[in-house]
Amino acid sequence: MTSATDDATGPVLAADGTPLKRSLNRALRRQKLRALMLVAPLLLFILITFILPIGDMLFRSVENQIVSETLPRTVVALEDWDETTGELPDEAVFAAFHEDMVIAADQKLHTRLGSRLNYEVSGMSSLFRKTGRRVDRMDTDQPFRDQFIDVDKDWGDVETWSAIKLFSPEYTPGYFLNSVDRTLTPDGIEKRPEDQRIYVSLFWRTMVLSFTITFSCLLLGYPVAFLLSNLPLRSSNLLMILVLLPFWTSLLVRTSAWKVLLQDQGVINNTLVAIGILSDDGRLALINNATGTIIAMTHILLPFMILPLFSVMKTIPPSYVRAAKSLGATDWTAFWRVYFPQTVPGIGAGAILVFILAIGYYITPELVGGTSGIFISNRIAYHISSSLNWGLAAALGSTLLALVLVLYWLYDKIVGIDNVKLG
Amino acid sequence: MLDQTSDDAFVAFDRVQKSYDGETLVVKDLNLRIGKGEFLTMLGPSGSGKTTCLMMLAGFETATHGDILLDGKPINNIPPHKRGIGMVFQNYALFPHMTVGENLAFPLEVRGLGKSEREEKVMGALDMVQMGEFAGRRPAQLSGGQQQRIALARALVFEPELVLMDEPLGALDKQLREHMQFEIKHLHERLGVTVVYVTHDQSEALTMSDRVAVFDDGRIQQLAPPDVLYEQPENAFVAQFIGENNKLNGTVTARADSTVTVDLPNGLTVDALAVNCGDVGAATTLSLRPERVFLDQSAPNRTTGHVQELIYLGDHIRCRMSVAGNDEFVVKVPNAAGHRHLKVGETTDVSWHTEDCRALDAS
Numbered sequence A: 001m002t003s004a005t006d007d008a009t010g011p012v013l014a015a016d017g018t019p020l021k022r023s024l025n026r027a028l029r030r031q032k033l034r035a036l037m038l039v040a041p042l043l044l045f046i047l048i049t050f051i052l053p054i055g056d057m058l059f060r061s062v063e064n065q066i067v068s069e070t071l072p073r074t075v076v077a078l079e080d081w082d083e084t085t086g087e088l089p090d091e092a093v094f095a096a097f098h099e100d101m102v103i104a105a106d107q108k109l110h111t112r113l114g115s116r117l118n119y120e121v122s123g124m125s126s127l128f129r130k131t132g133r134r135v136d137r138m139d140t141d142q143p144f145r146d147q148f149i150d151v152d153k154d155w156g157d158v159e160t161w162s163a164i165k166l167f168s169p170e171y172t173p174g175y176f177l178n179s180v181d182r183t184l185t186p187d188g189i190e191k192r193p194e195d196q197r198i199y200v201s202l203f204w205r206t207m208v209l210s211f212t213i214t215f216s217c218l219l220l221g222y223p224v225a226f227l228l229s230n231l232p233l234r235s236s237n238l239l240m241i242l243v244l245l246p247f248w249t250s251l252l253v254r255t256s257a258w259k260v261l262l263q264d265q266g267v268i269n270n271t272l273v274a275i276g277i278l279s280d281d282g283r284l285a286l287i288n289n290a291t292g293t294i295i296a297m298t299h300i301l302l303p304f305m306i307l308p309l310f311s312v313m314k315t316i317p318p319s320y321v322r323a324a325k326s327l328g329a330t331d332w333t334a335f336w337r338v339y340f341p342q343t344v345p346g347i348g349a350g351a352i353l354v355f356i357l358a359i360g361y362y363i364t365p366e367l368v369g370g371t372s373g374i375f376i377s378n379r380i381a382y383h384i385s386s387s388l389n390w391g392l393a394a395a396l397g398s399t400l401l402a403l404v405l406v407l408y409w410l411y412d413k414i415v416g417i418d419n420v421k422l423g
Numbered sequence B: 001m002l003d004q005t006s007d008d009a010f011v012a013f014d015r016v017q018k019s020y021d022g023e024t025l026v027v028k029d030l031n032l033r034i035g036k037g038e039f040l041t042m043l044g045p046s047g048s049g050k051t052t053c054l055m056m057l058a059g060f061e062t063a064t065h066g067d068i069l070l071d072g073k074p075i076n077n078i079p080p081h082k083r084g085i086g087m088v089f090q091n092y093a094l095f096p097h098m099t100v101g102e103n104l105a106f107p108l109e110v111r112g113l114g115k116s117e118r119e120e121k122v123m124g125a126l127d128m129v130q131m132g133e134f135a136g137r138r139p140a141q142l143s144g145g146q147q148q149r150i151a152l153a154r155a156l157v158f159e160p161e162l163v164l165m166d167e168p169l170g171a172l173d174k175q176l177r178e179h180m181q182f183e184i185k186h187l188h189e190r191l192g193v194t195v196v197y198v199t200h201d202q203s204e205a206l207t208m209s210d211r212v213a214v215f216d217d218g219r220i221q222q223l224a225p226p227d228v229l230y231e232q233p234e235n236a237f238v239a240q241f242i243g244e245n246n247k248l249n250g251t252v253t254a255r256a257d258s259t260v261t262v263d264l265p266n267g268l269t270v271d272a273l274a275v276n277c278g279d280v281g282a283a284t285t286l287s288l289r290p291e292r293v294f295l296d297q298s299a300p301n302r303t304t305g306h307v308q309e310l311i312y313l314g315d316h317i318r319c320r321m322s323v324a325g326n327d328e329f330v331v332k333v334p335n336a337a338g339h340r341h342l343k344v345g346e347t348t349d350v351s352w353h354t355e356d357c358r359a360l361d362a363s
């Protein structure tokens, strides 16, 4: 009796008098360490190839040290300038700017800065290149202001200076604003001019097309998965190989095959014209538009829908449908009320898989999407490899990531993530 | 008991055959008539074709040959959902995404019953299996025995005249199984439905059934009430399959009206009831129940046994001895006041009556 009350007040002790919790932890530590060692290579791999790049991307999307690094003195001098007065900065700013530019031009850094500022205000790139060529030859005894305005009258424009001041902080929301067709001006956040707004509609199109692709995958994949899980083993194995066959063929080859099939003079159009369904000038535009993207990507992503569906359907014993029928349900009622609800976890898993793969797809839209069938990822790739605007690419990527996370959250709210089953 | 030749059988299998692969017959020439309100059990070892028969009756498998009649009408072309047959599956097949109440309401809903009528019947069926307060639970939240009751209630809620059960108690532990056997039996008596029950457990079959059809190798080996099945097996398979049995192989040497004289391998000659044996010179299997053997010279067929092993089982002692060259000969010694105390290695007299020893086909 007394020992029971002891237990209730003090911590439980092990045989040697140390608290039980501590001796249990000690006993488990070695085991935990060993387990950690086993997963360490993978952990490191994921850290280096996944977590770090994503972290870097998030960082790059707001990072803006180039202005303050290239023009350190100017940035400090500009702090005292009030752009709202409408007057140009004073001579001290111009002197600081001259000093910064001489060093920058010497190290050829001014063109990079020009390109960066050109993302926000057009004309900056050429302005900096031009100024960089002449800055050496300026007379250090004369006022710099007039000499700069002499080089280019834009230096006499308040807008130029306020742009530099606006983008002088080390971190900027500019790239993110850009990725949603907004821009930062001295007067606050504004919409970009009509003809430069592309990203919001591109995000929207990416989502709509991805939904369409997911839905067509479901429509085509469900009967196949059903067949697979109900056929005798031998025929279902053969069918399974056919389903997996695309995995063994290069993505590029498959996409190119669609080009052959879908193009204006391609197999499908020629056949339809030959059998008289289409007239020769009424050929269907099946490629280099959204239709092409949907067809080719549905084909490529279909196995990702079929496999989870199959593995879920495989676990549903035939006795459920039999029970439903014996209770008086017609084939359709038995399917819809009893079989289908039990496949919902498979549909969830397949749909998430296909949708997330689709939303970040790049190569297929690039090849068959034309202009109306490209995805946001194609723009990201463009900014990474062609325009070299990595900040914007990172911001677009982060926005995409955020979108996916929001959708994932919505899915969890509506369907419940516990309802997803891969087998 | 039911007249087997009567034509008003509620369920009738008429020369039914079934093959899945076109090479082997799983069911070979099945003829079976089941009366209205009867509790008939199909008993047999695994793979003997019991489930196949049940599935043909329910409409999930088609007979390769022959007719199945329900209430006099052939049902070969009626789809399962129109047959109106209740069914209890071995794994219960309760719909996991529906509550118990929804499971029970399902057959009523597809029949187009109104909500209030549905609720009334569901509650009635749940009360019938003493599960009234579980209507809101999911099947996964119930124990095996509770799921079993729900499956039973679901098969009965739409008041079918015929209920099929395929090893419904197979997944339950012994005690629960025995309890459920009585419950099913009482439900059957109370509701008067016709039940076709499948099991491989002979004690279950004997406990519950009006008649038992013993299946083996796709055929009915014997169709009889439990007591007849146990006391008067018609062939060696049934004798061996139902209850404990001593098997002695021998050759017929003489034949009278209802008895035969059989020579056993070690020179012993015994008389036996001629049930299913050939003429003089034919091989035969003698079947003798362990509890019908006396450990003295009181009965006409006498020999000696050498005690090999004794197992104490409380109410009786199971004694394995070698008799007439058979080392597996078992005698049950009731644990009554003043019973014989045997010892291993001892030699004792054994004897039995001629009518307790049945001469059956050679197996």
Ligand SMILES: Nc1ncnc2c1ncn2[C@@H]1O[C@H](COP(=O)(O)OP(=O)(O)O)[C@@H](O)[C@H]1O
Pocket: B020, B021, B026, B044, B045, B046, B047, B048, B049, B050, B051, B052, B053
């Ligand atoms: N769907 C099927 N396809 C092919 N063979 C089957 C099928 N169902 C059962 N069989 C075969 O038929 C025989 C009888 O099976 P079954 O009726 O399930 O026996 P039981 O229920 O008596 O154990 C077995 O040999 C089994 O392998």
Ligand SMILES: [Mg+2]
Pocket: B050, B051, B052
């Ligand atoms: Mg079976």
